[in-house]
Each structure stands twice: as C-alpha cells, then as structure tokens.
Amino acid sequence: MSTHDIFATLRARTVAILAELLPELPADSFARVQMEPPRDASHGDMATNAAMVVAKLAKLPPPKLAAQLAERLAALPEVAEAAPAGPGFVNLRLEEGFVRAQVASVLAAGERYGDSTLGGGLKVNLEYVSANPTGPMHVGHCRGAVVGDALANLLSKAGYAVTKEYYINDAGAQVQALAWASYWRYLQALLATPEGQALAAAGPASLRDFAASARDRADFESAFTVTLQYGGDYLVPVGQALVAQRGVALAPGADGQPTAAALAEIQATTVAMMMVDIRADLAALGVQQDVFTSELALVQAQAVSTAIATLSDKGLVYEGVLEPPKGKTPDDWEAREQTLFRSTQFGDDVDRPLRKSDGSNTYFANDIACHADKIARGEALLIDVWGADHGGYVKRMQAAVKALTDGKVPLDVVLCQIVRVMRNGEPVRMSKRAGTFVTLRDLLDDLAEMTGSQTAARDAVRFTMLTRKADAQMDFDLDKAVEQSRENPAFYVQYAHARCRSVLRTGGEPADLASAPLEALTDPAELALIRRIAAWPRTVEAAALAREPHRIAFFLHDLAGDFHVLWNKGREDATLRFIREDEPEATRARLALVAATATVIRSGLQVMGVEAVQEMR
RNA sequence: GGACCCGUAGCUCAGCUGGAUAGAGCGCUGCCCUCCGAAGGCAGAGGUCGAAGGUUCGAAUCCUUUCGGGUCCGCCA
Numbered sequence: 001m002s003t004h005d006i007f008a009t010l011r012a013r014t015v016a017i018l019a020e021l022l023p024e025l026p027a028d029s030f031a032r033v034q035m036e037p038p039r040d041a042s043h044g045d046m047a048t049n050a051a052m053v054v055a056k057l058a059k060l061p062p063p064k065l066a067a068q069l070a071e072r073l074a075a076l077p078e079v080a081e082a083a084p085a086g087p088g089f090v091n092l093r094l095e096e097g098f099v100r101a102q103v104a105s106v107l108a109a110g111e112r113y114g115d116s117t118l119g120g121g122l123k124v125n126l127e128y129v130s131a132n133p134t135g136p137m138h139v140g141h142c143r144g145a146v147v148g149d150a151l152a153n154l155l156s157k158a159g160y161a162v163t164k165e166y167y168i169n170d171a172g173a174q175v176q177a178l179a180w181a182s183y184w185r186y187l188q189a190l191l192a193t194p195e196g197q198a199l200a201a202a203g204p205a206s207l208r209d210f211a212a213s214a215r216d217r218a219d220f221e222s223a224f225t226v227t228l229q230y231g232g233d234y235l236v237p238v239g240q241a242l243v244a245q246r247g248v249a250l251a252p253g254a255d256g257q258p259t260a261a262a263l264a265e266i267q268a269t270t271v272a273m274m275m276v277d278i279r280a281d282l283a284a285l286g287v288q289q290d291v292f293t294s295e296l297a298l299v300q301a302q303a304v305s306t307a308i309a310t311l312s313d314k315g316l317v318y319e320g321v322l323e324p325p326k327g328k329t330p331d332d333w334e335a336r337e338q339t340l341f342r343s344t345q346f347g348d349d350v351d352r353p354l355r356k357s358d359g360s361n362t363y364f365a366n367d368i369a370c371h372a373d374k375i376a377r378g379e380a381l382l383i384d385v386w387g388a389d390h391g392g393y394v395k396r397m398q399a400a401v402k403a404l405t406d407g408k409v410p411l412d413v414v415l416c417q418i419v420r421v422m423r424n425g426e427p428v429r430m431s432k433r434a435g436t437f438v439t440l441r442d443l444l445d446d447l448a449e450m451t452g453s454q455t456a457a458r459d460a461v462r463f464t465m466l467t468r469k470a471d472a473q474m475d476f477d478l479d480k481a482v483e484q485s486r487e488n489p490a491f492y493v494q495y496a497h498a499r500c501r502s503v504l505r506t507g508g509e510p511a512d513l514a515s516a517p518l519e520a521l522t523d524p525a526e527l528a529l530i531r532r533i534a535a536w537p538r539t540v541e542a543a544a545l546a547r548e549p550h551r552i553a554f555f556l557h558d559l560a561g562d563f564h565v566l567w568n569k570g571r572e573d574a575t576l577r578f579i580r581e582d583e584p585e586a587t588r589a590r591l592a593l594v595a596a597t598a599t600v601i602r603s604g605l606q607v608m609g610v611e612a613v614q615e616m617r
Numbered sequence: 618g619g620a621c622c623c624g625u626a627g628c629u630c631a632g633c634u635g636g637a638u639a640g641a642g643c644g645c646u647g648c649c650c651u652c653c654g655a656a657g658g659c660a661g662a663g664g665u666c667g668a669a670g671g672u673u674c675g676a677a678u679c680c681u682u683u684c685g686g687g688u689c690c691g692c693c694a
Contacts (some may be wrong), residue, residue, distance in 0.1 A: 036633070039640085049636060052674070062674070085635045087674060174694055295694095325690050326618035336692070347691090349620060353659085356692050363694050391621045392689040403630065418687080468630075470623055473687070484656060487643060495656090522652070535633090542633050555632060557641080571654055616656085 002116040004105050004124045005537035007046060010078065010092065011035035014050050017072045021065075022058050029057050037535060044081070044091040045099065045531060052088040062088030099527060100518040104535040106596035107514045108224070109131045111603045114537045118544060119160030126152050128168040128385035129282065129289070134178045136234055137281040137440040142475070146465040146609070148385040150549035151414065153607045158544035163379065164289040167370050170271045171296040172363060174229075178274075179184045181230040183258055184249060185239025186266065187214035195248050209256065223256075227406065234277075238270050241493045245269075255423045262557035264270045281440050286458050293373065295366055303369040304361050307404070308354055310372070316403055322350065341368075346399035364393075373410055376402070382411045383547065385470075391415055414547050416470045422477040443478075450482050457482075459610040463490035465609055466553040468577040484616070489557045493601065496560035498616045499567060500598035503578045504591060513592040520589035523576055525566040529597060532562045536600050540607075549607065556604045563597050 002008065015030045019542045022029075038047040053068035055583070058065060067086035073082035073090060081093040128148025131141045152162045169175070190196035191211055200211035213219035221228055230606075242250060250262040276293070282288070298304065311317050320340045322393045324333045339355035340366075354365040374382055382401060386393070401411040421428040421438055428438055447457035460481040467489050468474045484491050521527065536555065545550035570577040580588045602612040 028636090032635095036636090038636075038637080039632090043637075047637085052636080055674085089637065091637095134694095169694055172694060260664055322691055333691085353691060358692075361691095362692085366694090388622070388688050390689085390694095394621070415688090417622070434651070469623095472630080473623075486657085489642085491656095492642090499654095539633075546634070550631090551633075556635095557631095557643095561641085565658095567654075571658075574653085577626090577654080 002114060002118075002537035002541065003578065004102075004109060004113055005116075005541070006094075006098070006102065007037075007538050008080075008532050010046055010076075011048070012068070012109065013076055013078075014048050014073065016433060017069060018050060018054060021068060021072070022054065024056070026058055029054060034398065036090075037374070037531070038091065043085065043089075044083075044093040044534070046092040047085075047089050048092070049089060049250050049405055051084070051090060055088065060613045063469060066090050096522075096527065097519065099530055099534065100521055102530055103516075103518055103521070103592050104514060106533060106599050107592060110597060111606065113599065114309060114395075114540045114603055115157055115159070116537065116541050116544070117159045119158050120540050122163050122381055123163070123379050124155055124160045124381045124383060125163050125165055125377075125379035126155065126383045126385070127165040127167055127374075128152075129278075129287070130169065131278060132169045132174055133271045133278065134174055134230055135232060135274065137278055139419060139421055139438045139440055139443050139476070140444070142285070142440050142461065143419050143465050144385045144387060145285055146462050147416055147470050147549060149285075150462070150466055150552070150608050151383070151385070151547060153609060154540065154544050154552065155538055157607055160381075160544075163291055163377075165291045165293060165374070166289045167367075168271070168275065168292055168294050168296075169363075170267075171295055171366060175267055175271060175296075176263075178270055179227045179263050180224070180261065181228050182235050182238050182242070182266050182270040183250075183263065184214065184217070184220050184228060185235045187211075187239075187244040188229075188467065189236075189239035189243040190248065190251060191215070193243060196243075196251075199248055199251055204617045235270070238273050241273065241616050242269060243268060257371050282551075284444055284454070284458065286462065293370060295370065298373060301325060302372060304365050304448050306505055307369040307372045308361075308365060311341060311354075311368075311400075311403055314403060316345065317354065320351065322353065341396075341403075343396045343399035343403075345362065346402045348395040348399045352396045352399075364396060364400075367397065368404070371397070371401050371411070371509050372404055374550070380409060382409060384411065384454050385412065385414045385416060388417045388471075390416050393425075396525075402448075404415065404434075412547055414470055419465075420473075420475045422475045425477070427475075446459045447482060450478070455611060459494075460490055462609050463493070463553065466550045469548065489553065490610075493553075493556045493560045493605070494613050495600045495616055496563045497598055497605070497612045500563070500601070501614045503594050504598065507579050507587065507591045507594075508512065510588060510591060513588065513595050516588040516592040517585050518592065520583075520586040521593055523566075523569070525562070525569050526590075526593060529559075529562040529566055532559050533596055533600050536603070552604050552607050556601060556608075559597070559601060559604075601614045 014035060015033055018030055025093045033048060033050040035046055035048045038044060051069055052062045053067050055062040063084060066088045070084045070090045072080040073092060078095055079092055083091050093394060097347050126148060129141060129145045132193050152164050155162050175384055191200060191214055198569050200208055209223065213223040217228060217231060237521050252258055252267060252420055308317060319337055321335045321337050321419045336357035338353040338357055340351040341354050343352045344350060347491055352364055357362055371382060396409045401409060420521040424514060444457050444461065448454045451460065464476060480488055486492055539551060539555045578594055581586050605612045
C-alpha cells in the first residue's frame with residue numbers, strides 16, 4: 001500500500017461504505033473489490049467493480065447495490081460525482097482539487113513518491129545473471145541482467161528488502177574444461193619465456209613433446225585426451241598472468257602431466273579472473289550485485305550432501321531408474337540406477353536425479369544446496385531470473401524449494417526469452433568459432449561509438465531490454481536503440497524529461513513550487529497529465545506483484561506522451577505555454593506540474609537503472 | 618511422446634492478474650510550418666484477439682481440445 005495512491009484511498013473508502021451497507025457480510029467479502037482507472041476516460045476518473053463482486057454474497061442485484069454505493073460515494077469530499085453504470089460499475093469523477101493535490105504530493109515526496117509498503121520489508125533474494133565464469137558475458141546474458149536489476153529496484157521501491165545475488169557456477173565439468181584451456185594458454189605463455197624454453201630444452205622427452213603440443217591445439221588435445229571447449233583468445237591474458245604470478249611452478253612434472261594441485265590452482269585463478277571481467281561488464285551495464293555465492297565453496301562445505309540429507313529425512317529421496325524420454329530415446333540410452341528426488345510429489349513431471357550413475361552430484365543437487373543456503377540466510381521469498389533454455393528446469397527447482405521449506409518460502413522464476421541482435425534489419429550471426437560471437441562488451445562499445453557516450457549506450461540497452469515482456473522473444477536492433485525519434489521509446493521518454501528540465505531552467509527553478517496555486521491547472525491536457533502521475537504508485541505495486549519491470553517502461557512512455565501532448569498544445573495556443581510573463585501565478589502552477597512530471601519520470605528511470613538526462617544534444 | 622513460453626491492426630508490441638465500445642508506435646489516407654516551442658502536430662481508416670468448445674452476470678485474459686512458432690527433455694551447467 002502506498003500512502004500516495006489515490007486509488008487505494010478511494011478503494012478503502014468504498015470498502016468502508018460496503019461494510020456499513022452490508023454489516024452481515026464478513027470482512028473478507030470485499031477482497032476482490034477493485035478501484036481502477038476506466039479504459040474509457042469518458043467514464044470518469046475511477047471505476048469500481050464492487051457492486052458486481054459483492055452482489056452475489058449480498059443477494060442483491062448488482063445495479064441496485066451499485067446505485068446505493070454510488071449515492072454514498074458521491075457524498076465523499078474527494079468525489080464530485082458517482083454514478084452506477086453498465087452491468088454494475090460505479091464510475092467516479094473526482095473533485096479536481098483532489099486530483100490537483102497529487103502535484104503537491106509529488107513535490108513533497110520527491111522521488112519517494114510511489115514508494116510502497118507492499119513488501120512489508122520481506123526479505124527477498126533475487127538471483128540473476130549467474131553466467132558461467134567460463135568466459136566473457138555475451139548478449140544472451142544481457143537481458144536477464146537488465147530485467148533482474150530493474151526488478152530488484154522495483155521490489156525495493158515496493159517495500160521489499162532485496163538481496164541481489166550472483167551464483168557462480170565454479171564447480172563441475174565446465175570449469176574443469178576451462179582449467180585445461182587455461183593450462184594450454186599457460187604453457188604457450190611459458191614457452192615464450194627464457195625459463196620456459198630452458199625447461200622444455202632440458203626436460204625429459206615427455207616435456208619436450210609438450211612444448212610442441214602447446215603450440216598446436218589439436219596436438220594438445222590428443223596429448224592429453226581432452227577437448228578444448230574454450231579455445232577463445234580471451235584466455236591468453238590468463239595464461240600470461242599465471243606465468244607472471246607462478247613462473248614455472250605449474251609446469252608439468254616428469255611424467256608430462258600437470259598435477260591435480262596445479263590444475264585446481266589454475267581453475268581457481270581462471271575463475272577469479274573471469275569473474276573480474278564479468279563484474280566489469282556488469283558494472284558497464286550499471287549492474288552491481290550484493291552477494292556472489294560460490295558453488296565450489298558450497299560443495300566443499302558439504303552443503304550439497306546436507307541438502308540431500310534434509311530431503312532424505314523427509315522421505316523424498318530414493319534409488320531408482322528413470323524411464324527414457326519418450327519418442328526421442330538417445331542412441332546410447334541404457335537404464336542406470338541413480339539417486340532420485342521425488343519432485344513428482346510437488347507437481348513435477350518426473351522424479352529428478354540428485355546423483356549421476358557414478359555417484360557424483362548433479363547440477364540440480366548443487367543448485368538445491370544453493371537455494372537451501374539462501375533459505376538458511378533467512379530469505380522469505382526467492383526469485384530467480386533465468387534464460388528460456390532453462391524453462392524445463394522450473395518445476396523441479398520449485399519442487400525442491402517447496403520440499404525444503406514445507407511450502408513456506410515461494411520460489412518465483414522469471415524466464416527471459418531469447419534476444420536476437422539486429423543490425424540494418426538483419427540478425428547478427430552468432431558464432432564463437434567465426435569470431436562473430438557478440439559479447440556484451442562489443443555491444444556496449446558499438447553503441448557507445450554510435451552515441452558518443454558510454455552512459456548513453458548503457459541506457460539505450462537497459463531501456464530497450466525493458467520494452468518487452470521478459471517472456472516474449474525480442475529483436476534488439478542496434479540502430480533503433482539509439483535512434484532519436486518518436487519510434488524509440490527510450491528517446492521519447494528522455495526527451496520528455498529533458499523538455500521538463502529545459503522549462504524549469506527557463507522558468508528560473510523557483511523554490512516555492514510546493515505552494516503554487518494549483519487551481520490554475522484547468523486544461524484537460526493538464527488534468528490528464530496529473531491523472532497519469534497519480535497512477536504511478538499503483539503501477540509500481542502492480543508491476544512488483546507481477547514481477548514485470550517492463551510495465552515501468554510502458555508507463556513512462558504513456559506519461560511522456562501526455563506531457564508531449566501538453567507541450568504541443570502550447571504551440572497551438574499561447575495561453576497554454578508553461579511560462580507566461582503576464583501570469584506569474586499560473587506559471588508557478590504549471591512549473592509545479594512540470595517539476596512533478598520530471599520527478600516521476602526520473603523515479604521511473606531510476607527503477608529501470610537509466611539516467612535521466614538534463615538536455616538532449 | 619512430453620513439459621514450458623508465445624500467437625492481438627499490414628508490421629513491432631501493450632492490455633493494469635475476469636470488467637464496459639480491445640489500445641500505442643510505425644506504415645497508410647487527409648489536413649497543418651514566410652515568423653512566434655515542427656529532430657514535428659492534428660484527424661481518419663484499419664481487428665470475428667490463431668481455431669473450436671466450456672466455466673459465469675461478463676473471457677484477449679481462466680479450463681479443455683486443436684493448429685502454428687520458439688525453448689527444452691538422465692550420465693552439461
């Protein structure tokens with residue numbers, strides 16, 4: 001609930017009246033009563049469905065109840081007119097003074113206008129990005145980063161205590177493969193030094209072979225019977241850093257093999273360096289997370305076996321054999337006994353393996369430990385932002401969290417669909433091998449070149465990523481994202497804010513706007529703008545409840561539209577200009593409205609993580 | 618074979634958790650700048666909400682079936 005939300009205010013009045021009219025009804029009868037802006041502005045400022053929702057319980061025909069309700073609502077000081085309509089709506093037209101007072105509310109509250117107590121300080125853990133630390137971030141991670149970050153801001157504004165978390169997948173086969181790739185780069189770097197060359201020349205035959213294999217990827221792979229999944233050049237600096245830090249200490253022993261300790265150290269160093277890059281990329285996107293949890297650390301602390309034991313104590317773990325997937329049996333399928341979790345008891349389609357047939361833990365098991373860790377930290381609501389390719393994973397994770405907490409802690413998952421990067425209307429081909437692999441850094445650099453500013457690039461990406469529902473596929477058009485035209489919502493909103501600032505600068509930035517005579521605001525376009533502003537608090541709450549930060553972008557687009565309309569009316573009709581030399585009081589009132597508009601735009605952009613510009617250049 | 622997401626105007630998309638005559642931008646059509654707030658503005662046309670059933674006072678929204686598009690389905694993370 002927001003203290004600024006006039007819809008909530010009138011809804012509360014409505015419920016109070018209903019309780020008086022129908023004293024025999026229990027209090028929870030009114031839960032579904034809504035007070036909303038009507039779709040058609042000709043219906044007034046607000047409409048309530050109260051009569052229709054309560055009619056059946058009250059055993060009254062909706063129109064009759066609506067008429068009674070309207071009569072009582074019309075008597076309220078905030079209400080100018082209340083009329084029953086349609087199948088049982090009550091339409092309200094508000095006193096203009098009450099509407100205008102919202103401008104003063106905004107000026108008094110500043111950017112805290114729209115803050116809500118909806119969350120009640122509930123501890124929420126929001127996990128997003130969590131890109132594998134095996135390389136630079138690519139554009140595929142970008143959407144989740146922006147959506148997650150904006151959602152964090154949104155939930156904070158709505159009164160939740162948000163922890164922003166990054167789960168580092170630094171255990172398992174992927175990072176082991178990464179370590180081998182780093183090892184290769186290390187050997188290459190080592191052989192470029194006199195010490196390395198001396199070692200190769202003096203070493204046993206196996207070591208000399210090594211020197212040869214280090215130069216060639218295929219030779220290296222056959223020498224070690226490994227596949228280099230991560231052949232990219234981005235590990236070259238890692239190899240060099242390893243040489244600089246450790247010299248020949250990680251070089252192969254007499255048997256030509258790296259020691260387990262050496263590989264573990266290389267893995268740790270590589271992951272650490274990748275995380276430095278990833279954090280730099282995130283920072284360039286304006287994303288800063290609070291907690292970075294290491295999967296490896298959880299594994300080493302026995303958190304996984306503890307989590308499995310917890311589930312086992314609840315009788316939810318057994319040894320069993322899964323059916324092969326129907327219709328599409330893998331060629332090499334063979335039935336194997338595994339440790340399984342009874343996720344079907346919690347709505348999943350099949351039970352899921354916690355341990356592979358060789359007894360090692362699955363990623364799922366580790367992820368359960370990660371979520372158990374969050375729960376142990378006292379988080380009361382978990383939200384994960386994942387890529388669409390993890391969609392098949394939602395039910396099992398929700399099942400696990402439900403099992404761990406006996407249903408007390410919900411897990412919401414926000415799935416982000418794929419983003420295609422478009423240039424000149426053509427999709428940019430993505431290929432790691434061909435080097436057209438688009439990293440987040442490349443994307444930001446390109447946009448920075450197009451806009452001449454790192455900040456503008458970041459803001460273009462963040463805004464554009466929020467102009468679609470997360471669960472809809474999206475094309476990210478580089479040219480459109482920085483285009484300065486009405487077609488680009490990011491520009492359109494920024495332009496509105498810049499215009500506001502421009503007007504306020506011209507008007508001399510008066511300090512006493514809070515006392516402005518708002519009754520001077522009488523034009524329909526002015527009142528429409530105020531009504532839009534008044535809808536900001538409920539927009540924040542609805543977006544937070546739905547976990548849909550894109551709604552903020554659409555709200556700002558509408559708000560900017562209302563403001564641009566008013567601006568343009570001033571072109572047609574000079575008496576509607578914001579600043580009028582001959583009317584100082586009307587000017588103050590209009591500047592107050594402009595200041596309130598700017599404040600709400602800034603507040604919305606803040607949720608999106610976009611900087612509000614002072615002027616367009 | 619199954620699970621999940623998406624099908625809304627010619628195009629790209631909203632639609633406030635079930636409300637009234639389904640909205641916006643682009644495109645299209647028609648008006649509007651010698652100057653004064655045009656990197657534009659105003660107005661208009663354009664939709665059986667993929668299809669068919671069902672639930673109820675009321676469905677783009679919920680349920681079932683079905684047709685398209687996407688993502689995924691033990692021993693990757």
